[in-house]
Amino acid sequence: MKKAEAKVVDDILRTLKENHSFFITGHTKPDGDTIGCELAMAMWLEKDNKKVDIVNADSLPGNLSFLPQSRVIKQKEHIKNKNYIYDVGIIFECPDIELMGNVINLNLLKKIINIDHHTTGNWKQQSANEYKYIAPESSSCAELVWRLMDKSGHRPSKDEALCLYTGIVTDTGKFQHSNTTPESLRIASELIEIGVDPVRVYKNIYGNKSHGSLKLLSCALGTLEVKDSIAWLCITRDMYKKTGTDEYDTEGIVDYAGMIPGVRVFFLLRELADGNSIKVSLRSYDNIDAGLIAGKFGGGGHKHAAGFQIEGDINKVKKQTIKYLRKVIE
Numbered sequence: 001m002k003k004a005e006a007k008v009v010d011d012i013l014r015t016l017k018e019n020h021s022f023f024i025t026g027h028t029k030p031d032g033d034t035i036g037c038e039l040a041m042a043m044w045l046e047k048d049n050k051k052v053d054i055v056n057a058d059s060l061p062g063n064l065s066f067l068p069q070s071r072v073i074k075q076k077e078h079i080k081n082k083n084y085i086y087d088v089g090i091i092f093e094c095p096d097i098e099l100m101g102n103v104i105n106l107n108l109l110k111k112i113i114n115i116d117h118h119t120t121g122n123w124k125q126q127s128a129n130e131y132k133y134i135a136p137e138s139s140s141c142a143e144l145v146w147r148l149m150d151k152s153g154h155r156p157s158k159d160e161a162l163c164l165y166t167g168i169v170t171d172t173g174k175f176q177h178s179n180t181t182p183e184s185l186r187i188a189s190e191l192i193e194i195g196v197d198p199v200r201v202y203k204n205i206y207g208n209k210s211h212g213s214l215k216l217l218s219c220a221l222g223t224l225e226v227k228d229s230i231a232w233l234c235i236t237r238d239m240y241k242k243t244g245t246d247e248y249d250t251e252g253i254v255d256y257a258g259m260i261p262g263v264r265v266f267f268l269l270r271e272l273a274d275g276n277s278i279k280v281s282l283r284s285y286d287n288i289d290a291g292l293i294a295g296k297f298g299g300g301g302h303k304h305a306a307g308f309q310i311e312g313d314i315n316k317v318k319k320q321t322i323k324y325l326r327k328v329i330e
């Protein structure tokens with residue numbers, strides 16, 4: 001651990017120790033890493049009799065409900081005392097403050113711990129009492145929570161390990177993305193040693209598809225196009241309606257476009273259920289920086305996996321995206 005990282009880790013560990021009430025949240029449409037970190041952190045804190053609330057803007061994806069304690073995660077509508085002041089707010093992977101989905105008034109948090117592994121974003125320090133643990137080289141936030149526990153001498157419980165393992169598995173795309181590092185594999189192996197069952201995790205997260213979501217996949221594949229080294233897929237509101245699915249059922253669909261030999265950059269366009277926004281999930285290989293490209297459209301992410309959201313008609317957004325990608329590739 002480098003000096004600067006060791007300092008922030010120490011600051012965070014001291015803050016966790018010295019305070020009593022914690023508000024934990026993450027980004028809208030929470031994923032395996034966000035949820036895994038929230039739960040592992042909450043269980044760890046509760047061991048020391050801390051008061052912990054986990055609140056997210058959006059509901060838990062169904063395939064993560066197998067995680068221990070996942071029932072305690074609230075949505076903001078269910079917060080009883082909306083003026084409760086917490087000692088500390090722990091915020092996972094929100095490179096932009098809007099990504100918290102307005103889940104709490106930040107003035108209600110006396111201190112803030114911001115934990116992230118995204119490189120882009122406009123998050124500015126919100127208060128003097130803020131600790132930022134940003135480590136873009138790590139596979140997941142789960143890896144960072146592991147490092148916090150490790151530095152404090154805490155060996156994760158079986159349940160905590162399961163949550164952290166879920167974060168690493170989902171963010172590395174089952175250990176297939178470029179963020180699969182010796183370190184992420186080392187941590188995963190420790191978590192398995194603690195007692196995580198990888199088969200159970202796989203089965204719950206990936207090996208469990210509803211009839212509707214497979215139908216949605218088939219609709220999306222019907223839109224697959226490839227031109228030069230760019231490939232793309234579309235999901236429309238109609239497809240959700242026809243198959244009885246929603247945005248959560250789109251997980252992993254973008255990856256199919258990247259399976260075509262010669263494709264270097266690929267994306268999935270999705271019409272959002274409400275309003276007329278289009279969400280674009282962008283993926284790339286080698287030296288094409290999807291995070292930078294997404295940034296041009298007001299989004300962000302990682303080098304090989306990023307996204308942005310844009311108002312307008314799906315076909316227009318598609319053309320606009322392709323046009324820009326062609327320029328980048330040249």
Ligand SMILES: [Mn+2]
Binds near residue numbers: 140171
């Ligand atoms: Mn993550």
